[in-house]
Amino acid sequence: MQVSSFKRFICFIQLGISCFFLFKTLKIANKADSELHSSSTESSKIRRLPQAICIGAKKCGTGALKDFLSHHPLIATPSVYEVHFFDNNEEYAKGIEYYRSLMPRTLASQITFEKTPKYMVIPEVPKRIFSMDSNIKIIIVACEPKRRAYSEFIKRLQSKYTSRRFRAFRFQKDQILIINGEELLQNPAKPLIEVQQFLDIPAVLTSDNFVLDEKKHFFCFLKNAKMSCLNDSKGKTRSEGGPKFSEEFTKEADAFFETYNKELFAFLGVKILQGW
Numbered sequence: 001m002q003v004s005s006f007k008r009f010i011c012f013i014q015l016g017i018s019c020f021f022l023f024k025t026l027k028i029a030n031k032a033d034s035e036l037h038s039s040s041t042e043s044s045k046i047r048r049l050p051q052a053i054c055i056g057a058k059k060c061g062t063g064a065l066k067d068f069l070s071h072h073p074l075i076a077t078p079s080v081y082e083v084h085f086f087d088n089n090e091e092y093a094k095g096i097e098y099y100r101s102l103m104p105r106t107l108a109s110q111i112t113f114e115k116t117p118k119y120m121v122i123p124e125v126p127k128r129i130f131s132m133d134s135n136i137k138i139i140i141v142a143c144e145p146k147r148r149a150y151s152e153f154i155k156r157l158q159s160k161y162t163s164r165r166f167r168a169f170r171f172q173k174d175q176i177l178i179i180n181g182e183e184l185l186q187n188p189a190k191p192l193i194e195v196q197q198f199l200d201i202p203a204v205l206t207s208d209n210f211v212l213d214e215k216k217h218f219f220c221f222l223k224n225a226k227m228s229c230l231n232d233s234k235g236k237t238r239s240e241g242g243p244k245f246s247e248e249f250t251k252e253a254d255a256f257f258e259t260y261n262k263e264l265f266a267f268l269g270v271k272i273l274q275g276w
């Protein structure tokens with residue numbers, strides 16, 4: 001076989017393999033979709049405690065993560081935007097069955113997922129989550145700290161940023177996934193694929209599901225030719241190319257965050273995160 005026809009042959013094989021996997025993924029998604037909505041399965045749904053929680057960081061795109069993930073047929077999220085069970089003493093005192101009552105009804109094959117970014121900054125939270133389920137999966141959206149601080153500053157003057165407490169508690173490293181909030185903003189398919197792999201569910205959310213809203217400069221979710229974007233409370237600081245920091249502020253803030261960033265990169269085993 002000549003070199004060029006050999007290359008063509010390899011391309012056909014690769015295309016065939018890609019089509020096979022795409023077909024398989026779509027089949028799983030369609031099957032899961034129709035199974036999940038049939039009336040016989042509807043009656044067997046019960047409320048379950050979450051198997052995965054996004055604990056923060058606040059203003060890093062946790063809302064986008066929840067919104068995008070909720071389109072996955074094997075993910076179910078509570079109807080309230082944030083649950084605030086583990087961070088609030090009064091709520092926590094109501095007990096775990098109360099917490100369960102806030103969760104959606106699901107099949108055993110589905111994963112219940114909730115996000116409350118405040119969980120990351122309240123010292124009691126890791127212990128409380130651990131005592132509910134020591135095997136739970138924790139997701140953290142980390143983002144470039146200057147931009148995060150600015151976003152928070154715009155919303156209200158308050159800031160704290162830590163994930164160490166969760167490691168210091170007895171959660172194992174492979175129970176915690178940290179995704180890059182800057183990527184979530186610029187190329188959401190990549191972190192979403194990481195999350196689906198981490199949750200052991202078929203990667204049905206792919207780059208085909210995300211489309212850039214040219215006006216807001218944010219990615220929206222695309223399903224059955226319908227575009228669904230986050231509401232206008234999100235994206236205040238990052239539209240039109242994002243905040244323009246002065247050179248002086250950039251220098252000062254970078255110097256302040258340098259040690260923390262280095263610690264995070266060392267924890268993740270990377271030199272730098274894209275967009276930081």
Ligand SMILES: Nc1ncnc2c1ncn2[C@@H]1O[C@H](COP(=O)(O)OS(=O)(=O)O)[C@@H](OP(=O)(O)O)[C@H]1O
Pocket residue numbers: 057058059060061062063064117151152154184185218219220230233234235236237238239
């Ligand atoms: N696709 C998409 N659409 C809209 N917004 C997006 C998206 N992806 C990431 N972001 C960024 O998410 C920031 C808000 O973060 P959170 O959802 O974690 O905020 S909160 O803690 O729940 O208040 C929000 O910050 P602000 O610009 O300050 O509103 C956005 O920059």
